[in-house]
Amino acid sequence: MPSDLFSDLAAEHEERLELAPEAILLRGAVKAESPELFSAIMDAARISPFRHMAVRGGFRMSVAMTNCGHLGWTSDEKGYRYSTLDPETGKPWPAMPPLFAEVASRCASLAGFADFEPDACLINRYKPDARMTLHQDKNEVDMSRPIVSVSLGLPATFLFGGMTRKERPRRIRIESGDVVAWGGAARLTYHGIAALAEGDHPLTGPFRYNLTFRKAG
DNA sequence: CAGTTTCA
């Protein structure tokens, strides 16, 4: 248990906000400018580069994505799925860095979800104007495990809705180092990210990165 | 909304 990996990253999160039952925002749970986290993202992207995946209908997403871990989330004109191989490289996704697993597990624990061992980390890169429309994470086999989402770089407006697309989502400002975790009754909550504003972050420059940890398989 | 896919 290399729990020291996280202690270097842990910031005193001064705020624990309950967005809904079993949906927790941990403000500043992770250092806002962690070179370790950032370079781990860059390492993964050297093996499986960021790409703009297609969705059904042939549109391309404004968010650039890659993955690490045993399973990676992918989208193409046929739909969504998790795969052990990166369709772009034909090779396995880069391994989950121990630091990532540690961050995910510790933050899940802080949010009230014990024993979280993710096998998938979707890495999203937002540039100004990139957005993620409201959606549910429902391609995972085991819905009893939470989703843990870590923000790094430019701030964003997190959209957190309800169990139906109809419900008007709350708009929550999230910044580098903020972590949102949702599971249990909130596991299938519709969520998204509003169009990113321009900016310049000391660690990530013009980008926002988001690590989304799941137990997918 | 428009375009696609999927399936009743």
Next chain:
DNA sequence: CCAG
């Protein structure tokens, strides 16, 4: 319907 819908991670556009």
